[in-house]
Amino acid sequence: MLRRLASLKLAAWLMIVSIALLVLAIVIPQRNFLGPVFDEFVADYPGVASLVSVLALDRLFQGWALWLITGVLCLNVLVCTLNRLSPRRRRVSQSGMRWRHVGNVSPEAVVSAISGVVDDAGFARVETGRALLAAQRGVSGFWGSIVLHLSILVIAVGGIASALLSFSGEMVIADGQSLQDTRSSYLSVAEEPRFGSAYSGVTVSVDDVEFAYEAETLVKAIARMRAIDGAGRVITKDVSVNHPLDVGGKSFLLMDSGLAAELVLPGAAGEEIRGSIVNLGQKTSVGWQDSIEVAGPDGETVVLELIAMPVRVESGGEMPAEEFLVTDPHLFLRSFDGDSIYAERLLTPGESVEIAPGLDLTFTGMRVWNRYLVRGDQGRWITYVGFWLAVAGTIWRFAVPHRIVAVRECRDGTGLEIGFRSYPWDGLAVNADEDMLARIASVAGDPVIPHPTKPEPHDSKGGTP
Known part of the structure; x- marks a missing residue:
């Protein structure tokens, strides 16, 4: 049973099945990676989605299939390793050795001379069975x-x-904004750890965002981020694609960006609430658009439609390709309640507008938001x-191939045979080994027609040359 469990064939099949599962993970939507997109797949193909879910194919990297294969593969490797460490398996084996006839001489006359040749080549002699002499080098390669x-x-x-x-989620932070690593700060969370806390409470800020364009193509996007960890240490990092901020056991990877509007709205008691940053998530031909709802003075819901433009765009015009180079910010605002439109106006920073009777809004400036993939692994x-x-x-x-040389009497009693094996390859000392074998052959007498250089049949139980 253990011998079958440690077989190389079993390991090969397990690896093939693992690769097949990885291919399936590309073809079949994965719940923990796609999030809301997977919900669309369920809505569009409920029957297929149900079958995929029952077979755990929608979470292959956490499903029973991959756990089972990984467990059996680990057991296979463990048993194979223990077998290799056993003294019986580590004996010098004649398996795979190539033998050739070297001369019709008396063994007693040449064994001492051959021993000197082997010693000069740095090979260490070992105890043997029926071989007259056996030596090896590169044992440490085992x-x-x-x-x-x-x-x-x-x-x-x-x-x-x-x-x-593992943890995986998405967070949106505008420049000049600070957020804490809590559940409420995330746009979405796809995966949380099964043990321990998912949120560290560290504070993450974006101090500034830099963009560079060449021939109307974005070539550089850098977010200058700052974080304060649980010990109060301040960590700063210029974050760009594939260069994340690492803090609190999580990595913040920059994904994409958009424009945000900074607004001032009156509070419940008439006081101003500053720093209300609205991230506009939909890119249009004229700017970045989104809508929010605010409470009117009489408790009614007022809808604000906002379009942020890096420069003023005339009617029928389009936003320039350098969309994140904000040089002349404008905000188009429309406010309404049902069929009643209260305001429709193009604002510049510092301008105010009455968005509902007795309710004013001030546009104070434009910012850039960044979406981050937050991963903890x-x-x-x-x-x-x-x-x-x-x-x-x-x-x-x-680098250290195991090389074995042995000398034995021919089975037919016609002289001596030299056997040699180098595992797993000939190594860098192949010329030196050939010289050693040539010297052994010379000591044993002039070589005659060699026997076919085929390896001995594999001796699965070990054995000595």
Whole structure:
């Protein structure tokens, strides 16, 4: 049972099935990645969505299938590693060795001389079975394969930690605005950790946003961000695509931007409420558009339709391609309650308008909002360690190939045979090894027609040459 569980064939099939699942994750909508878009898929294809959900194909990276495959693969690697560490499996085996006939000489006359050749080549002699002499070099390369096996287990642990502790959400912050890492600050949350707190309470601010254009094409977008962590430390970072702000165990990755309007509205007792930033989410040909609702003086709901323009756009005109270079900000406002339109006006910073009887609004300026993908993955550091272990193990294994040389009497009693094996490849010392084999052949006498250089049949139970 354990022998089958440790087989290379089983590991290969498990990897093939894992790759197939990853392909399915590309083809089939994933609930935790798409969020609201997945809800549209459910509404459009309820039957298919129900089947996908029952089979857990909508959450492949957290579903039972990937957990099962990962568990069996880890068990396969663990058992295989333990087998390799066992003394029986680490004996010098003749499996895979290539033998050639080197001469019709008396073994006793040349073994001592051959021993000197092997010693000069840096090979260490080992106890053998029926071979007259056996020696090996590069034994430490075996531990490279053990490190490689260990890396697979570490990566699997990192994957499990990521599945249990990951966070994913979207947050919108305008320049000059500060938000705390709490649930209410997020536009949407796609994934929360199954253990521990999802929110750290750190304060995140955007001090400024810089854009650069070349030939009407955006070539640079940088958000100068500042954060205060739980210990009171201030962290600053110029955030751009693929260069996130890391704070509180989360990464803030810049996604896209838009225009926002800063408004002043009267409060319940008539006092002014400043800093009301309205992020306008829909891009149109003339500017960024959205609508909000405010309470009128008599308790009625007043709807405000807003269009922010980086420069004044005349009737029938279009917003320039450099949409984020705000040089002459204008805000078009329309306020209404049902069929009653109270105001319809184009405002510049500092101008006010009565949006309902007895209710004034002031447009104080224009800002830029940025949407951030916020991800927390406590398991990624474990995965990084596993990745570098895999790199180190692979280099170690191939940099130090295990080489074995043996000398034995021919089965037909006609002289000597030299056997040699280098695993997993010939290595960089192939010329030196060939020289050593040539010297052994020379000591044993002039080589005759070599036997076919085919390896010995694989001895699954081990054995000695």
